[in-house]
Amino acid sequence: MRSLCLSLVLALLAISPLSAQQTVPPAPFAYRQLDDPGEEAQAQELMETLRCLTCQSQSIADSDAPMAGDMRHQVRIRIAAGETPEEIRGWLMQRYGDYVSYRPEVSATTWPLFAVPVLILIAALAIFRRRFARRA
Template structure:
């Protein structure tokens, strides 16, 4: 029985680490600036994670980007300046919602283009299968022979 209790306690003690949550790094001392930084962090994409903001991510790069955002805000940069700084370094992809500009037109239009292609393919398939060509005289005779043979079997 003591062996079971020992194994159970060891399991509990070692599994507690699985529930550990990354504590956020050094928040800004000014609550107003920290609020601005947190709002901006919601708009910046984690470059490691799939479609997750740096505020929600526990990746090391996301932690580094949070620190960069805080440093820039602490130095007095506006959110627009911080956004521009990150876009200059990482491109428009770092923003969770990229701006609409000539370089991103294809990105914004791609869902509509995909939908148009799907609709085109569906209607094209229907038009080719809807109008079956009539049987030739040879095919008609072959069909009648097959049907006659089928009737004789029954």
């Protein structure tokens, strides 16, 4: 009986944070566009190149996750404040890491991701060249 009560209490404690997250209203600019069509076009273009951290396979423009709504809100607020899309991308990458951008930048931590495929291709070409040079 005591273990059943303990299990029930633990289950309620585990569920309460999940229910609290669903009651938070969306950010004002999560679903509302900016008044200036040029600014909204800039925001939309940027949002399509940023990854939703919850869904991971959708851009924040396409995702309905609360996290994506908050990110859309931040993008629109910052565009309206006069920041450039690249400044906003840099801020989001600094805050959430390089993974948030569909267009990663070459840096001290990401250069192996760009260099290793080239090295593998060079090695494969060298192997093929040796293999076909022996037959000729």
